[in-house]
Amino acid sequence: MPTPTDRVHEAYRRIAAADRPEVWVTLRPERDVALEAEAVEERLAAGEDLPLAGVLVAVKDNIDVAGLPTTAACEEYAYTPERSATAVRRLAAAGALVLGKTNLDQFATGLVGTRSPYGAVRHAHRPERISGGSSSGSAVAVALGIADAALGTDTAGSGRVPAALHGIVGLKPSVGLVPATGVVPAARPYDCVTVFGPDLASATAVLKVMTGPDPEDPYSRTWPADTRLAPRGAGRVAVPTSDGLAVLSAAERASFRAAADRLRETGAEIGEVDVAPLLEAARLLYDGALVAERYAAVGDFLEGEPASADPTVSGIILAAADLAAPALAADQQRLVAYRSAARELLAGFDALMLPTTVGHPTLEEVAADPVGVNSRMGTYTNFVNLLDLSAVAVPVGEADGHDFGVTLVGRAFEDQVALDLAAALTGLPAGEVYPEPGVELAVFGAHLRGQPLNHQLTDLGARFVREAQTSTDYRMYALATTPPKPGLQRVDEGGAAIRCEVWRVSPAGLGAFLAALPAPMALGSVTLADGRSVVGFGCEAAAVAGAEDITGHGGWLAYLASREARQALDVS
Structure with missing residues (x-):
């Protein structure tokens, strides 16, 4: 198995073979990265837990890496930070290795990848076509097999369009x-x-390490207590009506509908919705007063007319200088209304599936109409962050001779729901569960999968984890309840292992579950066969008086099967 050092040297061989200098603004010396790889190997040998040991990462050049210039694709803007961005520091602590800083649409303004004095970033395999932006170099570094993962940023779709x-x-x-x-x-x-x-699993592993609040970032947030950890069953997914897909080519529409059919084949329900309000909201980002946010970020710098400023980027940002405060206030109020409309649109659905982008233009097409082409690329992406939504972009095939992808868009903090649906669609494993919150809950009877009360778990966004057994300290009884349920009792002797399912539910979900739990059921600590303790179902001691002892069946489902077999014999 290649060591982290071996993988570093292989990455630099691929960089040389690819000969794509426009991908990088700053590429670190191979020896520097190799020395860091050796240090990772030493940390592993010392027994340190490094979930990203030796993972090679490319970093978009608007994200700080200590000791490397941050240019945001503008030479005059460059500065050299002493400390890496929080996300990068977390990756390094987990054993990841940074190869260098990647090219981008200047100041992350664009979805095409051509707005950079460091060169237009060409598509990894079709060099006459654009890479997509603004996170252009990062996407190409992954597509060429150089980086295991890459960091981008996304305000209008820059972390999704290049992926598609x-x-x-x-x-x-x-x-x-x-x-x-x-x-x-x-x-x-x-x-x-x-x-x-x-793939989903490797990208999720990187995302998981970077996630978590930072007191230095006033916009950072943490998982709420009621975070949903899974879709309801196989999921219910919204898709646009035919009018909402009109901007696509016939081949793209066919690819999108084929993806919806594949999702339906997994058991998901598909329903059509009118996405017009979302597409209207998208226009606020550039055509409305919200573009003042971009002026607030770098407008003063661009007023100095730096020589390497991209004229399209400068034109977009500097045009916001004359926007009036009432116009911004009015658009912020419109945004609140659009967020309400989005909540209504998604009501009853686990996610919305959309095409990620429209077409795949050539470099010449972008040069001829830089603003128009860019706007078209963001048709289905520009509104997502404005409306506080999560998104997972995945490939689903081809259309018109180019890669075609879709995005599963979910509510804020329902990232795992979108990940699960994307995994079902593509057949790719989703990897580790992304959200941190959750309590493991052992269920034994009517809440098992396929049983009449399982919906009480799935309605709360609970996630099935695994089948398991208890330690040999329990007895099980058939209770006279409606619907029928087992009662679990811990005993000092004469116990047996009882089969169960372990689910993961949010803390708030568990609280709601407990509040609605009818007598004689109770929740308490249950010891599993591996020695771990989880929250689990039990019952009041008085409830088992006179109840049938079904311990010998080893579990509720085996007991039900035995009972049905007996009833069948009685009928015959």
């Missing part, structure tokens, strides 16, 4: 889950640090 154009995964978490400390702002209230990866 390259057939890779792009994860855009809920706003604030990954701190933006050490990130050059674009439109600060809506900026997200994102991850590109070749």
Whole structure:
């Protein structure tokens, strides 16, 4: 198995073979990264737990890496930070290795990847076409197999559009889950640090390490106590009506509908919705007064007319200088109304599936119409951060000879729901559970999968974890309840192992569950066969008086099967 040092040297061989200098603004010397790899190997040998040991990461050049210039693709803007961004420091602590800083649309303003004095970033495999932006170099570094993962940023779709154009995964978490400390702002209230990866599991592993509040970032947020950990069953997914897909080509519409059909085949319910309010909200980001956020970020700098400023980027940002405060207030009020409309649209659904972007233009097409093409690329992405939504972009095939992808869009903090649905759609494992909150709950009877009360768990967003057994300290009884339930009792002797399911539920969900729990049922500590203790179902001691002892069946489902077999014999 290759060591982290071996993998570093292989990455630099691929960099040389690819010969794509426009991908990088600053590429670190191979020896420096190799020395860090050796240090990771020493940490592993010392027994340190490093979940990202040797993972090679490329970092978009609007995210600080200590000792490397941060340019945001503008030479005059450059500064060299003494400390890395919070997200980068967390990756390094987990054993990840930074290869260098990647090119981008200047000041993260654009979805095309061509607005940079360091060169237009060409598509990894179709060099006559754009890479997508603004996180262009990061996406190409992953698509070329150089980096295991790459960091981007996403305000209008920059962590999703390049993923779609390259057939890779792009994860855009809920706003604030990954701190933006050490990130050059674009439109600060809506900026997200994102991850590109070749698959869901590897990208999620990187995202998980970076996630968590940071007191230095006033916009950072943590998981709420009622975080949903899974879709309801196989999920209920909204898709646009035909009118909402009209901007796509015939081949793109066919690919999108094929993806919806595949999701339906997994058991998900599909329902059509009118996405017009979302597409209207998207226009606020650039065509409304909210673009003042971009002027607040770098407008004063661009007023100095730096020589390397991209004219399209400068034109967009400097045009916001004359916006009046009442116009911004009015658009912020419109945004609140659009957020309410989005909540209504998603009511009853686990997520909304959309095309990630529209078409795959050539470099010439962008040069001929830089603003128009860019606007079209953001049709289905620009509104997501404005409306405080999460998103997972995944590849689903081809259309018109180019990669085609869709995005599962979820409510804020329902990132795991979108990840699960994306995994079901693509057949890719979702990897570790992303959210941190959750309590493991052992269920034994009517709440098992397929049983009449299982919906009480899934309605709370609980997540099935595994099948398990208790330690040999329990007896089980059939209680005379409606619907029938087992009662679990801990005993000092004469016990047996009882089969169960372990679910993970949010803290608030567990509280709601407990509040609605009818007598004689109770929740308490249950010891599993591996020695771990989890919250589990039991019952009041008085409830088992006269009840049938079903311990010998080893579990509720085996007891039910035995009872049905007896009833069948009685009938015959």
